[in-house]
Amino acid sequence: MDLYEHEARELFADHGIAVPEAEVVSLAKEAGPAAERLGGRVVVKAQVKTGGRGKAGGVKFAADAAAAQLTARQILGMDIKGHTVRKVMLARPVDIEAEYYVSFVLDRAAGAFLAIASAEGGMEIEEVAATRPEAVARILVDPAEGVTPAKAAEIAEAAGLPAATAPVIQALYQVLVREDAVLVEVNPLVRTTDGLIIALDGKITLDDNARFRQARWGDTETDPGDDPLEVAAAAKGLNYVKLDGGVGVIGNGAGLVMSTLDVVAGCGAEPANFLDIGGGASAQVMADGLSVILSDPDVKSVFVNVFGGITACDAVAEGIVQALESVQLTKPLVVRLDGNSAARGREILEDRAHPLVQQVTTMDGAARQAAVLANAG
Numbered sequence: 001m002d003l004y005e006h007e008a009r010e011l012f013a014d015h016g017i018a019v020p021e022a023e024v025v026s027l028a029k030e031a032g033p034a035a036e037r038l039g040g041r042v043v044v045k046a047q048v049k050t051g052g053r054g055k056a057g058g059v060k061f062a063a064d065a066a067a068a069q070l071t072a073r074q075i076l077g078m079d080i081k082g083h084t085v086r087k088v089m090l091a092r093p094v095d096i097e098a099e100y101y102v103s104f105v106l107d108r109a110a111g112a113f114l115a116i117a118s119a120e121g122g123m124e125i126e127e128v129a130a131t132r133p134e135a136v137a138r139i140l141v142d143p144a145e146g147v148t149p150a151k152a153a154e155i156a157e158a159a160g161l162p163a164a165t166a167p168v169i170q171a172l173y174q175v176l177v178r179e180d181a182v183l184v185e186v187n188p189l190v191r192t193t194d195g196l197i198i199a200l201d202g203k204i205t206l207d208d209n210a211r212f213r214q215a216r217w218g219d220t221e222t223d224p225g226d227d228p229l230e231v232a233a234a235a236k237g238l239n240y241v242k243l244d245g246g247v248g249v250i251g252n253g254a255g256l257v258m259s260t261l262d263v264v265a266g267c268g269a270e271p272a273n274f275l276d277i278g279g280g281a282s283a284q285v286m287a288d289g290l291s292v293i294l295s296d297p298d299v300k301s302v303f304v305n306v307f308g309g310i311t312a313c314d315a316v317a318e319g320i321v322q323a324l325e326s327v328q329l330t331k332p333l334v335v336r337l338d339g340n341s342a343a344r345g346r347e348i349l350e351d352r353a354h355p356l357v358q359q360v361t362t363m364d365g366a367a368r369q370a371a372v373l374a375n376a377g
């Protein structure tokens with residue numbers, strides 16, 4: 001799960017990293033009083049889970065409370081790379097002398113964490129990394145040793161950051177480890193004109209597998225995005241992503257679904273979605289999945305591609321039959337069952353003899369059929 005900047009800011013503060021005083025509002029009329037409390041002059045910052053907010057006009061200075069309200073009104077509702085701005089953070093401005101970049105990321109290949117740091121932080125960091133990679137230091141951190149004061153000093157020195165950043169680098173690593181993050185990034189980490197080191201912007205990605213032991217996020221919604229079908233699917237706990245085509249796809253296992261998308265595309269049709277119903281594939285999950293896919297007006301046909309493993313095909317077939325009781329099928333459904341108990345599963349569907357359901361025994365053949373139906377529909 002990615003955190004919003006204001007959530008990252010809170011975690012930084014919890015771990016002793018200096019951050020600017022700030023407030024979050026979702027209505028423009030709340031921005032004025034909030035700015036007043038912060039001293040009048042503020043930076044108004046769009047809270048969206050994507051980068052490049054500044055360049056998109058989502059980070060603006062306001063000279064006083066009245067200006068803050070107007071600026072908040074401009075930024076709220078703005079679209080930044082497909083993300084609608086629903087909240088803005090108002091932050092007390094600081095006088096910047098230098099902007100740095102510091103991050104820690106899990107490096108799976110190395111089996112370690114990677115510290116990335118640069119003395120040329122700020123909004124052009126991607127440009128710096130692309131054109132002058134030598135300006136960006138990369139140092140592996142052995143997770144068994146962690147970031148000691150000596151290691152933090154080494155990272156700061158390699159990147160050309162002042163020694164005063166070392167304690168912040170160490171604290172940032174604590175955020176990574178203690179909060180179960182796979183990425184923490186501060187850009188910019190600044191040195192103010194009076195010599196303070198302050199984190200002005202933060203990005204944190206938490207490890208979803210560790211969520212059970214991070215109680216504070218227990219009831220935080222994972223951001224389902226703006227697509228109403230994705231919101232509905234997320235509410236049902238489905239692993240669903242909306243795509244642009246006309247063939248609805250349901251499969252068991254992310255790998256199988258990914259290859260199903262490829263095969264459908266190879267048959268001259270575009271998939272309408274990714275939907276992995278996982279290992280269980282109960283009747284309820286099948287019904288939930290079908291109802292989400294069928295409510296997508298772009299869907300012209302549905303391809304259910306199941307390879308029976310621990311969940312046998314007869315259980316999946318029963319699931320489809322039961323789903324047909326609760327979901328009104330409005331589009332043709334092509335089913336391919338293979339693997340464990342495939343023969344029994346096919347029999348169950350044949351006995352049900354639904355006029356809109358047809359079975360094809362191979363993945364290629366079924367994809368072709370679903371593509372033909374979608375292109376005709």
Ligand SMILES: Nc1ncnc2c1ncn2[C@@H]1O[C@H](COP(=O)(O)OP(=O)(O)OP(=O)(O)O)[C@@H](O)[C@H]1O
Pocket residue numbers: 020043045050051052053054055059091092093094095096099122123187188200201
């Ligand atoms: N509290 C602040 N005081 C002074 N300047 C600020 C403050 N917050 C941000 N800025 C300035 O605005 C720039 C952009 O802010 P920020 O890094 O938060 O947005 P961004 O980098 O465009 O967003 P993202 O990191 O999502 O791409 C910073 O590099 C900094 O120069």
Ligand SMILES: [Mg+2]
Pocket residue numbers: 122123187188201
């Ligand atoms: Mg930034």
